[in-house]
Amino acid sequence: MPAYSYGTSPTQPQTPAVSVPPALALPVIEADFPRRLHPYWPKLQEKSRTWLREMRLMPPDKVERYADSLCYTDLVAGYYIGAPDELLSAIADLSSWFFAWDDRHDRDSVHGRAVQWRRLCRGLHETLRAPRQQLHHRDPLVAGFADCVLRLYSQLGPSWNARFARHFHSVIEAYDQEFRNRRTGTVPTVEAYIELRRLTFAHWAWIDLLEPTARYELPREVRKHPAYRRAALATQDFSAWYNDLCSLPKELAGDELHNLGISLIQHEGLSLEEAVAEVHHRVTRCISDFLAAEKDVLRLAGQLADGSVQGKKLSDAVKSCVFNMRNWFSSVYWFHHESGRYRVDSWDDRSIPPYVSDVGISETGISDVAEIELVGEE
Incomplete structure (x- = not known):
């Protein structure tokens, strides 16, 4: 039986060929959040395919077969409207890298490759401190991350770089916590999971990237403003x-422990159907919360436009940031x-996506990095 029953969604003006299962449908998104794509997107697809091959995050045949259908560039091209082309390309490569890293985390967890996982985490932490020194690291995930970080660090300057690095160090540490949880079979409570998820999803790193998109580093008083x-x-x-x-279906099939639905089932005693309904309720509430906060942010932007040249630049930057927050939805x-990442019912083995393989990975290290076949997402 399919994980979710797909039916035609009532309003899909931007993507009429796509169907949305009723359990996943959000009519308010379809009606009130227009879909946008950065004009660089077609070129971005081509550049992303090339980057995946050059960084050895995916072998050439896998790139040709799966890269476009995974739609990773579509995702990022809808997030950061207005970004310079070279910045959008760097963000897109970071996103593709994140997918690959997430799947490495999964396979290392499944097979208990603790030594390899710790080595990878050390390499990623060191990359944030000195990316240029890691560009030729033998692990494609470290070298690919270094390439992305170096490009991102060229955008705004040392204070933004330090903040981004601080936020991403926390992401790496949170992934390590998930690794330990999976090795001990620990499903976090709902509250603990929410806090952990805000780190493993890299909430603040993605928000940081709104600033180079707007070509303006926001002052602390704006970034910390409650709205x-x-x-x-x-x-x-x-x-x-x-x-x-x-x-959720993919992660249940793969014995994953980190999913809001899984925490609700484990710790709140909900059935699968009840957990799906509760997560749906929570994501709907996020939309309402954003719409209320968005008004306050736009009001703040108006106040920042004090008649000075600098005030207008800051106001425009805040408007750009909240505009792209809206585009995330x-x-x-x-x-x-x-x-194709979430079409678990079309996979030969529901526990592992067809674009993921353990070839070339061993507990003592990478025996042949040219054979790595990992790509994926959170």
């Missing part, structure tokens, strides 16, 4: 939990129904 933080948290919680909702929503 700005509420809007940012709403868009990121929506994205993380909607991902949980759509990936439609981009995340449609991505999950277009990407």
Whole structure:
């Protein structure tokens, strides 16, 4: 039986060929959150395919067969409207890298490759400190991350770089916590999971990237403003939990322990159907929370436009950031129904996606990095 029963969604003006299961449908997204794509998107697809091959994150035949259908560039091209082309390309490659890293985490967890996992985490932490030194690392995930980080660090300057690095160090540590949880069979409580998920989804790193997109580093008083933080948290919680909702069948099949639905089942005693309904309720509430916060952020942007040149630049940057926070909703929503990543019922083995393989990986290290065949997402 299919994981979710697919039916035609009532309103899909942007993507009429896509069907959305009733359990996953969000009519307010389809009606009130227009879908946008950066004009660089077609070129981005081509560049992303080339990058995946060059970084050896995916062998050439897998790139040709799966890269476009996974729709990773579509996802990012809908997030960061207005970004310079070279920045969007760097963000897209970071996103593809994140998918690959997530699947390596899964396979290392499944096979108990603790030594290899710890080595990878050390390499990623070191990359944030000195990316240029890791560009030729033998592990494609470390070298690919270094390439992305170096390109991102060229955008705004040392203070933004330090903040991004601080946020991403926490992401790596949270993934390590998930690794330990899986090795001990620990399903986090709902509250603990929500906090952990905000790190493993890299909430604040993705929000950081709104600033180079706007070509402006926001001052602390704006970034820490309650309205700005509420809007940012709403868009990121929506994205993380909607991902949980759509990936629940895949993660149950793969014995994953980290999913809001799984925590609800384990610790709140909900049935699968009840858990799906509860996660759906929570993602819907995120939309309402964002719409309320968005008004306050736009009001703040108006106040920042004090008649000075600098005030106008800051106001425009805040408007750009909240505009792209809004774009997360439609981009995340449609991505999950277009990407082959979530079509678990079409896989030969429901526990492992067809674009993921353990070839070339061993506990003592990577025996032949040219054979690595990992790509995927959270």
